[in-house]
Amino acid sequence: MDKYDNVSELTQQYLDRELLRFTTAGSVDDGKSTLIGRMLYDSKAIFQDQMEQLETASKLRGEEHVDLALLTDGLRAEREQGITIDVAYRYFSTPKRKFIIADTPGHVQYTRNMVTGASTADLAVILIDARNGVLTQSKRHGFIASLLGIPHVLVCVNKMDLVDYSKEVYDKIVADYTAFSEKLEVHDITFIPISALEGDNVVTKSERTPWYDGATVLHHLESVTIAADRNLVDFRFPVQYVIRPHQDYRGFAGMVVSGTIKPGEEIVALPSGMRSKVREITTYDGPLEEAFESQSVVLSLEDEIDVSRGEMICRRHNVPHVTQRIEAIVSWMDDKNPLSLTGHYLLQHTTHVVKAYISELLYEIDVNTMHRSSADTLELNEIGRVEIKTAEPLFVDSYRNNRATGSFILIDPVTNLTVAAGMIRTDTHDADDYIETQERARRAEAGAEPGTAGRTAPKSEHITYEAGAITLADREKRNGHKAAVVWFTGLSGSGKSTISLALEKQLFEEGLQVTRLDGDNVRHGLSSDLGFSIEDRRENIRRVAEAAKLLFEAGQIVICSFISPFAEDRDFARRILPEGRFVEVYTTADMDTLKSRDPKGLYEKAERGEIQQFTGVTSPYEAPESPEVVVDTAVATPEEGLTWVVDAVRGVVR
Numbered sequence: 001m002d003k004y005d006n007v008s009e010l011t012q013q014y015l016d017r018e019l020l021r022f023t024t025a026g027s028v029d030d031g032k033s034t035l036i037g038r039m040l041y042d043s044k045a046i047f048q049d050q051m052e053q054l055e056t057a058s059k060l061r062g063e064e065h066v067d068l069a070l071l072t073d074g075l076r077a078e079r080e081q082g083i084t085i086d087v088a089y090r091y092f093s094t095p096k097r098k099f100i101i102a103d104t105p106g107h108v109q110y111t112r113n114m115v116t117g118a119s120t121a122d123l124a125v126i127l128i129d130a131r132n133g134v135l136t137q138s139k140r141h142g143f144i145a146s147l148l149g150i151p152h153v154l155v156c157v158n159k160m161d162l163v164d165y166s167k168e169v170y171d172k173i174v175a176d177y178t179a180f181s182e183k184l185e186v187h188d189i190t191f192i193p194i195s196a197l198e199g200d201n202v203v204t205k206s207e208r209t210p211w212y213d214g215a216t217v218l219h220h221l222e223s224v225t226i227a228a229d230r231n232l233v234d235f236r237f238p239v240q241y242v243i244r245p246h247q248d249y250r251g252f253a254g255m256v257v258s259g260t261i262k263p264g265e266e267i268v269a270l271p272s273g274m275r276s277k278v279r280e281i282t283t284y285d286g287p288l289e290e291a292f293e294s295q296s297v298v299l300s301l302e303d304e305i306d307v308s309r310g311e312m313i314c315r316r317h318n319v320p321h322v323t324q325r326i327e328a329i330v331s332w333m334d335d336k337n338p339l340s341l342t343g344h345y346l347l348q349h350t351t352h353v354v355k356a357y358i359s360e361l362l363y364e365i366d367v368n369t370m371h372r373s374s375a376d377t378l379e380l381n382e383i384g385r386v387e388i389k390t391a392e393p394l395f396v397d398s399y400r401n402n403r404a405t406g407s408f409i410l411i412d413p414v415t416n417l418t419v420a421a422g423m424i425r426t427d428t429h430d431a432d433d434y435i436e437t438q439e440r441a442r443r444a445e446a447g448a449e450p451g452t453a454g455r456t457a458p459k460s461e462h463i464t465y466e467a468g469a470i471t472l473a474d475r476e477k478r479n480g481h482k483a484a485v486v487w488f489t490g491l492s493g494s495g496k497s498t499i500s501l502a503l504e505k506q507l508f509e510e511g512l513q514v515t516r517l518d519g520d521n522v523r524h525g526l527s528s529d530l531g532f533s534i535e536d537r538r539e540n541i542r543r544v545a546e547a548a549k550l551l552f553e554a555g556q557i558v559i560c561s562f563i564s565p566f567a568e569d570r571d572f573a574r575r576i577l578p579e580g581r582f583v584e585v586y587t588t589a590d591m592d593t594l595k596s597r598d599p600k601g602l603y604e605k606a607e608r609g610e611i612q613q614f615t616g617v618t619s620p621y622e623a624p625e626s627p628e629v630v631v632d633t634a635v636a637t638p639e640e641g642l643t644w645v646v647d648a649v650r651g652v653v654r
Contacts (some may be wrong), residue, residue: 017093020226023102023118023150025141026127031158035127035196036103039218040092042203089117096222114144115331115421119407122226123152125217130163130193134176140367142177146184147329147383147423149400151229153181153189154220160209161195167211183370185400188224192217230293234397235259235267236320236405237313238350243298251282251298252307257350257404259315261299262290268316269307271393275316276303310352312395320395320405326388327425327534327620329365329399332378334412334419339378339386345419346411347390350404353411355391362386362620372606372617378420387620388422399423425534475555479513481653483552485577486645488561489570489624490587491616493597495633495641499587500561502642503649507557512653515551516559517544534619538569545573552577557653565615567622583648586627587641589634591616 024032090101102117118124124145128138145153155177163169170193181189192201193209194217200206203218215223236258243251261267263278280300281288291297299313307313314320332339339358347356364375364384378384399406410420476482486503488496500516507514523530526543530536541564548558564570574582594616595603606614615621629648631641 017096017098018226019098019100020123020221020224021100021102021121022123022125022154022221023104023114023121024125024127025104025114025118025145026158027129027132027135027137030127030129030138031196032125032127033103035125035156035158035194035202035217036090036101038196038199038202040090042199043092043094043218094218094222099221114141115148115333118145118148118150119421120403121148121150122229123154123221123224124150125154125156127156127158127196128173128177130157130159130166130169130173133173134180136369138177139180139370142181142184142186143367143370146186149403149423150186151188152224152226153186154217154224155189155191156196156217157191157193158196160193160200161198165193165200165206165208167209170212190214190220190224192220231258231402231404232260232293233258234318234320234402234405235261235315236350236395236397236402237261237299238352238395238405239307239309239311239313240351241309242307249300250304251300252313253296253298254351255296256291256293258293258402260290260292261315266316267301267313268319269305270312270314270319270322270395272306272311274303274305274307276301276305278302310350312350312352314395320397320402322393322395324390324393325359326390326394326396327362327385328388328408328422329383329385329425330378330410330420330422331383332380332420334417335380337412337419338380339384339420341377344413346413347388347394347408348411349394349396349408352392352394354394355413356388356410358386359389360387360620363617385618386422396424398425472553472555479555481512481557482581483555483557484581484583484649484652485548485552485558485560485573486583486585486649487548487564487570487573488559488585488587489564489627491589491594491621492563492602492614493594494587494589495631495638496561496563496585496587498638499585499631499633499641499645500559502638503645504559506642506646507649512557513555514557514559516561517548519562522547522562538566541566541569542572545569545576548573549576552581557649563615563621565619565621567624570624581652583629583645583652584624584627585629585631585645585648586624587631587633588623589632593634 024036026032090103092099092101102121104114104117124141126138126141126145128134142153155174157170157173160166160170170191174191177191178189192214193212194201195206196202200208201212201216203216205216206212214220235256237252237256238254239252240254241252243249243253261278261281263280265278266275267278268275278299279302281291282298282300283296288295288297291299312320330339339361341358341361344355344357347354361375361377362385363372364378364382365372367383372385375382375384394408395405397405406424408422408424409418410422411417412419472483486500488500490496497518500518504514504516522540522544526547527540530540541562544560544562548560551558560573564573570584574584591603598604602614603617606617629645631644633641636644
């Protein structure tokens with residue numbers, strides 16, 4: 001065999017090795033940089049001249065051992081203070097895997113650096129000093145790892161040599177961190193007792209921990225399964241460039257950020273909704289039978305459709321959420337200018353850059369305690385949940401499902417600096433639903449026929465809406481009153497149920513035809529298949545609105561009592577009824593009053609992060625701008641509120 005063939009074969013073997021990206025995190029002085037240095041040293045990934053420099057630098061610092069942390073702490077300030085300030089990236093490989101390490105700071109003031117280093121990691125190594133146990137910063141880094149969607153966490157209990165390799169100390173730390181991790185969205189957590197300074201259980205098994213029979217750190221990094229973490233289901237292809245060498249060819253260049261695609265598969269282009277099939281997939285080396293995640297390719301389609309840079313190609317029955325309003329967790333990175341609710345930003349999402357503004361700061365997250373609290377702005381290194389509105393549609397997935405299409409950055413249009421990194425919360429949809437929504441919007445703009453405004457189009461084109469033989473006017477004449485929908489909205493504990501129940505009873509006693517729909521009751525039947533994600537909540541309100549319309553058409557006064565947090569959904573309920581027949585009642589109270597009416601402590605649990613998607617704490621509520629009735633139940637009695645609502649209803653139905 002020619003020597004060049006041998007080199008080529010070795011090079012190909014190296015390229016074929018699976019790549020693992022991991023980050024280190026933990027409290028200050030827990031030994032993150034030392035652990036990395038130890039792995040590099042023991043795995044023979046340090047050159048002789050590097051080792052000599054380390055020995056010299058360690059002697060000048062008066063240290064007995066070679067300070068392996070100096071391998072990653074490259075800044076002068078880092079070496080002087082003995083801490084990590086900036087993210088340090090190191091690359092090494094073993095016969096089984098290639099590795100990219102991001103050594104991130106432990107100080108709270110460098111949170112943005114940790115977010116940057118951990119954003120692309122497959123695994124997080126969190127170090128805990130065996131002498132100190134589980135500290136607040138240890139929890140903080142676990143929370144950020146969970147927030148960033150890192151699927152695997154390796155907890156290294158370091159400095160076991162300073163606690164005489166005590167199994168009791170190790171077991172207590174494992175128990176404490178396991179109890180804490182139950183609140184996190186991380187499902188694979190492994191614990192290893194180590195001494196980064198002495199090398200125990202880092203690359204080789206230690207005889208000083210005979211009670212531990214697990215893997216070493218390096219063996220775990222080499223063997224942890226990460227292939228299943230790749231999103232090979234949701235095909236997403238943001239178009240980066242349109243290739244048009246001549247009239248007979250149009251290709252769309254870009255990277256497959258998730259999923260796979262083959263020639264002949266049906267696709268849809270967003271935002272136009274135009275459909276076609278993949279004719280050919282090509283690369284510099286020639287055509288491909290299939291393209292996978294992380295491959296840069298050119299797609300040519302069977303049909304001539306207009307697709308430009310920043311738009312997206314995906315499968316017809318699996319498309320991202322197309323929206324101009326997103327909710328996201330953002331980490332603020334600007335050290336000069338805090339978050340502004342009046343300023344404008346540029347939002348870069350995949351290959352798409354659009355103008356955007358932050359319409360609402362829903363809450364700030366304390367990264368030390370995971371508590372949520374109201375805030376007016378976010379400063380450097382602070383994390384919060386926001387609502388962002390964009391000038392053009394974005395094609396987004398939930399960050400949990402797809403990091404590539406679930407993340408973005410905000411850019412200051414004046415300085416061109418990145419001011420924030422964001423993680424989106426939403427779900428995927430079927431292209432038919434998206435196209436159907438577009439068609440409904442166009443019909444609404446053109447003016448739909450009376451009685452069908454806002455009505456959801458049926459899945460089948462063979463279904464026709466048919467009016468009954470008895471008109472609404474006939475029913476109202478027999479009832480002796482007009483039909484109406486009275487819609488109660490407000491946060492949990494604001495008094496919706498109390499006043500709506502009293503209203504139903506009074507109208508019934510007056511001889512009126514009245515029906516009441518309540519959130520809990522609907523959830524036991526009509527919406528029993530729905531959860532509490534934002535999309536499920538919106539679908540729940542859509543169903544209730546359509547059910548209320550049917551009851552309205554039967555001549556009923558329909559009382560609806562739902563939190564219904566989004567103004568757009570309540571506007572839909574109003575829009576599908578004749579003008580003047582919808583009475584919106586907004587029940588409100590200050591947060592202290594709401595909490596005092598909460599015997600189960602749901603608000604408190606939500607603030608601690610124990611309940612997800614709890615409206616008013618971990619999920620937004622959009623207060624009505626112009627409701628027919630406002631009842632501040634912290635000031636007004638239920639009797640007073642009932643009187644105001646009854647007066648408004650009588651003005652509509654009499």
